[in-house]
Amino acid sequence: MLKVENLYKRFNLEAGFFAREERYVYAVNGVSFSVGDQEIYGLVGESGCGKTTTARTIVQMYKPDAGSIHFTEQGGKTYNVHSLGRSELAELRGKIKYVFQDPARSLNPRMTILEILTAGYRYSPYWPGPKQALEEAKAVMVDVGLQASDLDRRPADFSGGQRQRISIARALMVKPELLICDEVVSALDVSIQGQILNLLLRLKEEYKLSMLFIAHDLAVVSYISDRIGVMYRGLMMEEATARELTARPLHPYTRHLYAAIPQITLQNDAARTATRRFREVPDPTRPPVEIDETIFERKSPLAKAVAMLEVAPGHLVSPYFADPV
Numbered sequence: 001m002l003k004v005e006n007l008y009k010r011f012n013l014e015a016g017f018f019a020r021e022e023r024y025v026y027a028v029n030g031v032s033f034s035v036g037d038q039e040i041y042g043l044v045g046e047s048g049c050g051k052t053t054t055a056r057t058i059v060q061m062y063k064p065d066a067g068s069i070h071f072t073e074q075g076g077k078t079y080n081v082h083s084l085g086r087s088e089l090a091e092l093r094g095k096i097k098y099v100f101q102d103p104a105r106s107l108n109p110r111m112t113i114l115e116i117l118t119a120g121y122r123y124s125p126y127w128p129g130p131k132q133a134l135e136e137a138k139a140v141m142v143d144v145g146l147q148a149s150d151l152d153r154r155p156a157d158f159s160g161g162q163r164q165r166i167s168i169a170r171a172l173m174v175k176p177e178l179l180i181c182d183e184v185v186s187a188l189d190v191s192i193q194g195q196i197l198n199l200l201l202r203l204k205e206e207y208k209l210s211m212l213f214i215a216h217d218l219a220v221v222s223y224i225s226d227r228i229g230v231m232y233r234g235l236m237m238e239e240a241t242a243r244e245l246t247a248r249p250l251h252p253y254t255r256h257l258y259a260a261i262p263q264i265t266l267q268n269d270a271a272r273t274a275t276r277r278f279r280e281v282p283d284p285t286r287p288p289v290e291i292d293e294t295i296f297e298r299k300s301p302l303a304k305a306v307a308m309l310e311v312a313p314g315h316l317v318s319p320y321f322a323d324p325v
Contacts (some may be wrong), residue, residue, distance in 0.1 A: 001074075001210045002058070002178060003034040006306065007067035007196060008295060009050075010059055013285065026286045027053040029234035031308035032069070034176065037074065040204065040211040042225030042242070044218050048284065050234040051214045054215060055180050056214075059098055060089060066295040071096065074177055074208075086218065094124050097171035101183035103163035107155040113141075113166060114151040121173045136173060143206065144169045145199060161192035165199070172207060177313075180212045185220060197224050218257045222246050227314075232255050232278070232321065233288035240315040250317050254277055289320055 005320045009028040028050045035041040043051050043165060056062050058069055060081060071092060100106040107116055117137045121127060128136070138148035144165040153164055154200035169178060179198065185193040201224060204211060216222050221228055222242050229246075230253060238251040240248070249255050256278045267296050289306075308316040 001037045001072055001214070003068075003070045003072075004034070004054070004058065005032050005068045005070075007054060007057060007069065008065045008291075009029045009053055009062060010065055010296060015151055026291070027234055027284070028286045029288060030301070031231070031236055032306070032308075033229045033236065033239065035212055036226075037090050037211050038204070038208055038210055039227065040213055040225045042216045042221035042228040043212060043226060043231060044216065044221045045231035045237075046216055046257075049231045051216075051231055052182055053213055054231075055098070055182055055212060057307070059093065059096055059180065060084070071178070085285070091125060094126055094174045096178045096180065097174065097176040098180045099164075099167050099171050099182065099184050101186060103160065103167045104155070106167060107163060109155050110157065112152055112154055113137075116155070116166065117141075117151075117170050117173050120170070124174055126174050130222065131241075133173075137169075140169045140172050143172065143203065145195075161188055161195065164188065164196055168196075168199070168203070172203065175207070176209070178210045178212065181216070182214045182217070186215060186217070193220065200224065217261075218254075219261050230257065233282055233284075235288055235318060235320055236308065236316075237318045237321065238316065240312075244315055248315075250311060251322050253321060 007028050008030060010024040010026045013023040013025060023255065027143065031054055033041065033043075039240070043054065057064050058081065064082060070078055071081055072078045072097050081092065084092060087136050087157055108119075110160070111119065114134070115138070118130075118133050121133060137151060141150060146162065146165055146169070147263075155166065158166065164233055167184075185196050197220065200211065200213075203209060210308065212223060213224055222245070225242045227239065227241050228245050229236055230251065232253045237253045238245065238249070245254065249258055306318070308318055311317050
């Protein structure tokens with residue numbers, strides 16, 4: 001359904017009048033992955049590794065510097081996201097919906113829940129009229145575990161977990177095919193996290209959804225995802241099924257993430273070694289690997305592929321920052 005190939009994105013730093021040269025933050029450096037129909041793909045990594053930048057580039061909140069993004073809807077129509085016009089982009093955004101990390105900031109506190117659910121829906125190509133939209137809003141509120149009578153209330157009347165359910169309900173109003181969940185449980189209590197994760201799994205079956213699930217907690221991503229991609233410094237370090245990655249993490253950075261999960265038992269030597277290697281905070285203005293800078297000038301959809309080694313069927317490992325495989 002979604003195919004991302006060799007995606008690059010960097011941001012210009014305003015260095016000041018006396019700066020001798022331009023400086024950039026290299027956020028995404030040749031990322032490639034795909035999300036299948038009705039599959040949950042987990043994208044995991046530490047803060048600042050480029051997960052959110054990748055997701056926002058997919059929905060064209062940011063323009064990619066190089067690489068290609070293709071989305072194929074369930075009806076078979078394929079969108080080249082890199083080169084969409086205004087009308088096609090509006091149509092695409094009805095198929096792909098984004099759920100943000102902080103519902104308190106993404107929900108307008110002055111609007112009622114009904115106004116929040118229908119604000120963007122009203123200007124989409126799929127608007128059915130106010131009467132039908134009201135019935136759909138009542139139904140989707142029940143689907144996310146809230147009451148239809150809550151439509152007249154405002155976000156301040158709800159807890160953090162309930163506001164996140166409202167954010168999910170807003171995304172579901174237009175019947176999307178791909179849901180991008182960007183750190184949707186990171187600010188919630190552990191018990192509420194479990195409720196939201198189980199809600200997403202149920203909605204995936206009921207709405208026939210595909211999902212790109214982004215988080216920095218590998219335990220959470222392993223619970224909900226079918227396949228997992230591990231990111232570090234804008235690069236993909238490892239990709240495998242959730243079962244395979246949990247049983248046999250190969251890249252040192254993946255083992256570092258597992259070692260960071262709080263445990264009562266003592267860590268073994270391998271986990272301590274992996275953790276020590278990635279303890280320092282990297283400088284984002286320095287590319288993690290050698291990058292052909294001309295791709296940023298050409299804005300080309302064709303960019304040099306970042307190599308991944310297939311060490312087992314469906315299990316890919318990057319040679320960068322790794323031991324010999």
